[in-house]
Amino acid sequence: MTNTEVFLQQLIYGLSNGMIIALVALGYTMVYGIVELINFAHGDVFTLGGFLTLTIVGVLGAAAIIEPGALGESSHWLLLLGLVIAAGVFCGGLNLAINRIVYKPLRSAPKLTQLVAAIGVSFILVNIALFWGGAPMKVFGGGNAAAASKDFPEILEGSNLLGDSSNVVLRLEDIAIFAVTIPLMIGLTLFVKKTRLGRGMRATAQNPIAAKLMGIDTDRVIAATFLIGGFLGGAASVMWSVYNNTISFQMGFRAGMDAFTAAVLGGIGSLPGAMVGGVLIGLIRAMSDQYIETRWTNVVVFGVLILILIFRPSGLLGLKQREKV
Amino acid sequence: MAAATSRFSLFSKGQLVVLGLLASTPLIDVAMPTLRLSAPMRTVVTSAIIALGLNIVVGWTGLLNLGIAAFAALGAYAFGILTCEIYPFQVGFWWGVLLAGAVGAFAGWLLGAPTLRLRGDYLAIVTLGFGEIVQDGLKNLEAITKGTQGINPLPAPSLPGIEFSSETPVRWFYAYLAILAVVVFLCRNLEFSRLGRQWFAVREDELAARCMGIQPDKAKLKAFAIGAALAAVGGALIASQLSSTGEPANYDFQMSILALCIVIVGGIGSITGVMVGAIVMVGLNNVVLPIATQSLQNAGIGSTQNVLTSPDNYKFLLFGLALVLMMRYRPDGIIHSGKAVRK
């Protein structure tokens, strides 16, 4: 491989990984923007999305995945779309339920109390994922090793789009990530900018009390935020599973940490910030793996983060907040 | 005037009760030997010391720190390098612990100096990142830290004429408890000192504090350094207890999270509360859950055939559920300091 090829390849991987992180980061940043809660459980909601996806794939069976033509030429894409919607709705609903049961009663409690409750929820979800991994289905290995990582079958054809002779590998799944994440991001931006509910969200983020006084049903706005954040997390879990071909009950930990980092790097509360932050982290990881050493990648990622925050204390795209008097 | 009076008392009543309670746990072991409480008791003490360090930063100064384990790791490794026979220093237990604290303070200062002007959650992610950096750094700098192998053996506490070893866990526990008592004493004095009042002022309203002539950055930096020093002492004590620094991965994000849970569950800002939190959380993790699954096992309930029937597989669930329920019903923690504001 020539140096240019290597660079191009790392660019592809960095962007693909980064887009997934960005999608998870949006869920963090939206919730934070509205209720100032670092939702530690978000990564684990994402994990359960992955498990649901694998379950659906297992129920549909090999035929739906491997044999094209059941729904015409584009059956793989339809399946992917179906999975994104299913996991999205599931994770959105789950997030909504968690908000209703756990966070809502604590809304007036100190912020750190909510944080610890979120940590508790995270542990509970990890355990649910562990049990789910023991489901008696072939895709889960028949339930013999619940804790083991699960192989996720290839949904999109795995050959190199640039031809077998090319050193640079670009696969359908790389394209799929962009095909799914970019419309979602555009949709979200439009939603927040143009709709009534979106306006309610921005108002609540700005000042929840004033928003309430202006007649905005903030509880409904918060619920919607959890729902949408969860939906994006669910969509991300599908793309993550399709891209990495593995799911495990602890996968939400790193995904969550990366996404949280991305959200802060971009400026927490800022939607474009989360996107930029996610992509940036993906790229830094890829480049550090290649040009430094994998063993130092985490150090590089967090070192860059700290440096950026020293010079831009509100993140890359965060608004400089005036200190409240 | 409360501040002036308290200068004369070593401990508050609550602190005395908790310290006394801890001191009497070996008696429980005599009464109910099957519980074997003396084994995890040292972990309660070390966790309490780390959490007291965190409490200074989170509870009193209002800065969210998600990387306290990094300072415990630095303390443990400093202690290891300064005392282990394979390094040339071999300063012994007490100097090792003290110097580990100094290393922690320096690291806290180093991290804090450029980053403390960051707002709450930005600082949180910086500390989280620092935790990852320290962990990976310790892993990768094998020439100095022995990488994942861990540094061993490490000295136990030593006093003239008294022997400490793994065969005298109770005696060892009392040595640690004495160190905890000193830490509590220091914290209590800090709480009512000029510096302590500066921290509270900064936590409540930074701008107002500045108007009163307090330099928030300096106060925060001191909180960071002192908190880090205590965490490092806790780390050094863990290393001494294990006679090994263990792997760097032992001082991971989960450890920081446990320390945070101890502070919040126990009662943020309250020294007594933090100690209670340590008893509750470490008790849950190291005593209640193992004993619960063990007794189910001994009673012949559950089997290893299936993930759902093995009691061990419910530990995450119970741990998480306990956290959620405690927050739901005691949102201000078990011991409410009455001082922490709702932010």
Next chain:
Amino acid sequence: MMMNSMKTANFRSAISAFAFLTSFALLPLAGCGSDKPTAPAATAADSIKIVSSLPRTGSANAQTTSMVNGIKMAIAETNGKIGDTTISYEDWDDASAQKGNWDPTVEAQNADKAIADEAVMAYVGTYNSGAAKISMPKLNAAGMVMVSPANTAPNLTKAGFGEPNEPAVYRPSGKINYFRVVPTDDVQGAVAADYAKELGATKVFVLDDREVYGKGVSGVFQKHAKEIGLEIVGTDGIDTKASNYKSLITKIKQTGADLVYFGGTTQTNAGQIAKDMVAGGLKAKLIVPDGCYEKAFIEAAGAEALEDRCFITFGGVAAKSLTGKGRDFYLAYLKTYTSEPEGYAVYGYEAAKVVISAMQRIHAAGGTITRASVLAEVGKTKDYTGALGTWSFDANGDTTNRTMSVNTVRNGEFVMVKVVN
């Protein structure tokens, strides 16, 4: 405003309470009897306890469950009795919920607990070599026998592999109390390097998971590979929690490596590496050590990614291919647990069996079962015929069994391709 009298009262009560506290503290210092829980039972114990300390919470659960099953079978075979004395077994977890992995404080606690419980005669464990480092010196000082069914790091028992103070540091009493029934990594790493050459590899990239076991075995591999003339084109340590290794694979691809060695386990993401080698278009072969010899590895990597391109070294042979008593074990396991045993199940069985046989020998000779007698008798294990063939413990406490096998995956099952003695 506080009154002066109250001030002094506070002070006085504090002092008296502190005195109360210190008196407590001094009580045991004065040498209270209860502080020395290690005194071994001098007379015949009315109950004998064997405990195991393995990570039962989290990702190693499948493998350790299989090992625990093996231990239970070993005990059941004697009807749970030595003479008239009942053997009880407790399956302890050295992982904690909060960590989801082995936790050093819990491992230390388990060792302390075992020492304090006079009925405990033997400690079967640990799974992770790092955990062994914590409990070994404690149990050694207490004179309790420890048999590991899974630790393979050579520096635990042999000089010249780690620090100059190893392994003496794990033997504060100067005696050997730690035994293991698995061949160590100095054998395994070398077998892997030899096999790499046999596969025709010339350029090798060495990865490890930056943990005690993985780092150790990849170090041996690297050293031996150099000696037999393989070129090491690069080394790196992976981030075990990463979502994928596509970027790292690209880097390896650039070096032109035709073989990748990964020192690590299924839990440290070996499956993902195998998978990403395929996805990243790296055509090199992959060799991994015995930490990946479990069904979970095939499940995680997906059989296609491993078929005839991934080779797994393992101390001993596959359970299916065991002969003699090993075959009996295999069939009995299938019958009792209605599932295939994992690779280490037989080691769990053998570790417990070695302890029980020693106890039986003591009983047969009319001796008393104490920690000291069990320790001495286990150490005398010589030409023992068990599920792993006929073997002895050598002077370091290691098994003389040096049988290693090289396996690959075909049709989703492990297939043995070579046995090395």
